[in-house]
């Protein structure tokens with residue numbers, strides 16, 4: 398299975414990149430899947446304005462940046478969304494990136510690693526509602542990092558139990574990605 402670790406903050410100086418790197422370092426040794434970092438910021442996506450609805454676009458987009466984003470996302474069986482919480486919800490740029498595509502998300506598996514003052518859990522709960530529309534399977538396990546106790550001047554320092562939580566989440570995600578691949582084959 399091929400899993401993308403999608404860093405969804407595009408803010409200059411974002412801490413999301415350090416979270417994404419930690420996820421990759423922690424899971425990179427697994428032999429049941431390959432993991433790859435995808436930085437949304439690298440894609441320079443415009444706000445979605447297309448006349449064609451993404452669900453009807455069949456993976457073909459007018460905007461070259463949207464096409465490159467779609468081609469990237471299409472390569473994977475599952476995703477780990479590395480998401481901050483902005484104003485108690487999903488960051489706008491990440492939601493825009495999600496809205497820009499259609500078929501690429503469909504019948505894929507997804508898991509969430511969040512961070513924030515309350516571990517970013519409100520953003521994750523919103524994501525669960527959003528991804529349901531593309532018939533994604535969102536696994537139950539997630540990892541939430543506290544902005545107050547797990548980030549400092551030295552960077553990200555996840556508490557001891559996070560490594561186990563991340564492994565358990567990846568177990569669920571890889572199993573779900575396998576199951577969803579059989580659905581897509583039908």
Ligand SMILES: Cc1cc2nc3c(=O)[nH]c(=O)nc-3n(C[C@H](O)[C@H](O)[C@H](O)COP(=O)(O)O)c2cc1C
Pocket residue numbers: 406407408410411412413414481482483484485486512513514515516517544
């Ligand atoms: C527009 C905006 C809104 C925010 N709102 C919240 C919030 O509702 N809850 C929270 O825990 N943190 C909030 N924060 C703080 C972020 O969790 C913190 O800045 C974090 O570093 C953002 O992730 P990033 O650095 O990867 O962009 C907000 C930050 C921004 C920029």
